[in-house]
Amino acid sequence: MFYKQSINRKLFVWVNAAALTFITLIGIVPFIHLLAVSLSSNTAAMAGEVKLIPIGITLDAYDYLIHKVEFLRSLVVSLKRVVLGTAINMFLVFITAYPLAKSTEQFRARTAYVWFFAITIFLGGGLIPTFIIVKETGLINSIWALILPGALNVWNMIMMLNFFRGIPKEMEEAATIDGAGHWVLLWKIYLPVSLPSIATIGLFTVVGHWNSWFDGILYMNSPENYPLQTYLSTLITAMNAQIQSISVEQLKALENLSEKTLRTAQIFMGALPILMVYPFLQKYFIKGMTVGSVKE
Amino acid sequence: MSDKLAHLRRRNSNIPLHLMLLPGVLVTLIYAYGPILGVVMAFQKYEPALGFLKSEWVGWENFEYVFNLPDFNQVLWNTVLIASLKIVFSLMVPLLLALLLNEVTKNWFKRIIQTSIFLPFFLSWAVLGGVILELFSLNGPINSLVSSLGLEPTMFMGNNSWFRAIIIGSDVWKGMGYNMIIFLAAITGINASLYEAAEVDGAGRWKQMVHITLPGMMPIIILIGTLSLGGILNAGFDQILIMYNPIVYEGADVIDTFTYRLGLFSQQFAPATAVGLFKSGISLALVSLSYYLAYKFSNYRIF
The missing domain is CATH 1.10.3720.10 (MetI-like)
Known part of the structure; x- marks a missing residue:
């Protein structure tokens, strides 16, 4: 009885941690995406290829920004x-x-x-x-x-x-x-x-x-x-x-x-x-x- | 000693106290009471050149005009629907999160989760609206996920039901950290000996949550629920204003955005004020009711 409960508990702790991590990622991922797009080349960004990692990494956008x-x-x-x-x-x-x-x-x-x-x-x-x-x-x-x-x-x-x-x-x-x-x-x-x-x-x-x-x-x-x-x-x-x-x-x-x-x-x-x-x-x-x- | 103090206090005149209040009183008088008096224009044929004082009085004409506008009922319905769904989910989701987070024993993990869940609360709708439009755009990441599942890309922001869901979902996302922290604080306030007693009686974590944690949180749940009643006509003005477009007016135009367009785009100041007054009237009644209930059930007072 006691053994079974502790297995359940362990399972719950892991599922809970996974669920919370997932929710946390929902909160963070949009900003990572935003940053990744802003650091990518314009062509890659416009084609919608960029997800979470910049493609054709460049600081062009920020370079342009400080003069805008x-x-x-x-x-x-x-x-x-x-x-x-x-x-x-x-x-x-x-x-x-x-x-x-x-x-x-x-x-x-x-x-x-x-x-x-x-x-x-x-x-x-x-x-x-x-x-x-x-x-x-x-x-x-x-x-x-x-x-x-x-x-x-x-x-x-x-x-x-x-x-x-x-x-x-x-x-x-x-x-x-x-x-x-x-x-x-x-x-x-x-x-x-x-x-x-x-x-x-x-x-x-x-x-x-x-x-x-x-x-x-x-x-x-x-x-x-x-x-x-x-x-x-x-x-x-x-x-x-x-x-x-x-x-x-x-x-x-x-x-x-x-x-x-x-x-x-x-x-x-x-x-x-x-x-x-x-x-x-x-x-x-x-x-x-x-x-x-x-x-x- | 206390005689001397009373004497000194009497001699210490209250004039400085009035002086200290003066700037606050002036600002409040002009920018809070001024607009309150300006509400009379809802009953006028307002002419900017004549002002509140000299414009012609027309009784309820502006109200009749607005209530008979073809979109008004839809706008009212949108407002109540969006606001109520927001209220329900903004209560349930943080409650669930607080209960889940309460089961986490590792403090560092707890802190990371809490920090990231609370983050969007501090960002403006200008930023968050931009992020959401980016995510749900036609060649955005959500649509590429949709395509990779073999489905047709959707114009999420141009579809009435999707748009409504996004409005409600993103509002819950922005605000959930706030209520979650209030709920967590309530959990911390529950008497620890109750849990010890329950453990002795052989109650597991689930039973402890159902019979101790949830009942212990009831007062704060009821309090937040009652207080949000007053916001039933606040569907989130600046959020919707930045994200909507004419295609989704049908599903997402709410009283505030409607007033804004009517007043500042169509320059119909008086009818727009009438809509605003209609809203404030209902809100005032509901807010008063909610504060009364909150005071009655939870002994909550502002002062």
Whole structure:
């Protein structure tokens, strides 16, 4: 009996490992394919010969890429957006969470403010009215259109607020007795102890800014102002438009006209920063998720 | 001591607290409350030159116009169908993965699997959409696999049912790591002595899973399930927008993409806002209901 069970167990462990490996490969293989295509010769890539190993290996696509104006300038816009946007997001999260973390008896208006912010989680104006407000405030075609509308993320602010509530009261009381006001408490007591939380929330914010592409399409009239992901989305939309062509033969001909290796190289570059950093920072992401419990 | 503290606190005026809130309040007022008020244009014959304040009021005309558009019912159906299937699979697949991963005893193996399953979550739909279009294109790897099996190559992205399946599948692929990690955390929280007792009673791994692990995870499963109820009209805007094309509008055009085309391509601002308001109204009711249920069953609160 015991012997039989352990055989079953062994079998299960192997089948389980195989199944999980298979699922893992499904997640990884598409990116290996993408990289392989981008490193292959254009003819091999277009003929659809490339699977997981580059054929006619060449760096031509990447060589072309580092001189391609559209790619480079959108990369600059993205970097600007990530730096500026994350700085503003984190500043607002930090400075807004502090007063709201006070007790109601200490800060009477707290409840009203909390409702003011919380309502925006449940209510939104939708796409068109938001677009009109952004337009009316003169942000179209400016990088601020990608930063200001989402400058205060209420969910992140609540995460920060909950963290502030966990800071021992004694620290604040001692400083208050020494004559510290709110600004001193904010910068000298709260900021140093909350650096890990700021880093965790900041990580999600950086990824969010790097990944957004639709607001670029919506608010930028000229491609010169597109961030990288928006620029990539235009490549994909262009590729998608080909599907509308009538016959399979026609489609094949069109697909061959596109510069497949260059396109895959650019998509791969759009994923590269995250592919490189993510494995090392994964535990901080997980920490951020479980601290804020269910975020969605 | 505490008297002195209370005195100091009183003297420490609250004006700085209001000042700290000012930037956040301003941004929220303009970019969150502004659009909320702008929703009135759903009841107007909106003229950009006149703005929200001076445009002519037309009552429910925009709603009537939109509901009578020939595609509207199809769009509504697509939205609910795609969103519900996403909700179901985004719950079941990560649950299964978490249970399987929980049986793995080698830590290094566990870590590799977890890392790679979680990876697509951090990539944008611009990148993932590009990857998927590449994979399923006519001379892509999936079609060469199909041909090598002796079948005709398929235009996956130009076929309504295939396209829907790809939308749902790729969304599950992108998101499964997130819920899996939440589920794994729930498993870790189960009292270890329950397993010890079960082992003494002769229960195998399977029985332990059915009688201890799954019941222990029930609260979090119910919580995630209830909270996702509010998203029943969110079928995934930017995902569908980047992957679809006119051939698959019939099967994959959803409320958000429909609003986008109606508003920004056809420049019909007011009718598009009416669709948006219709969606927000239903979503608000469902979200409120789901938070109420989550609070009732799992004691879940945002604050």
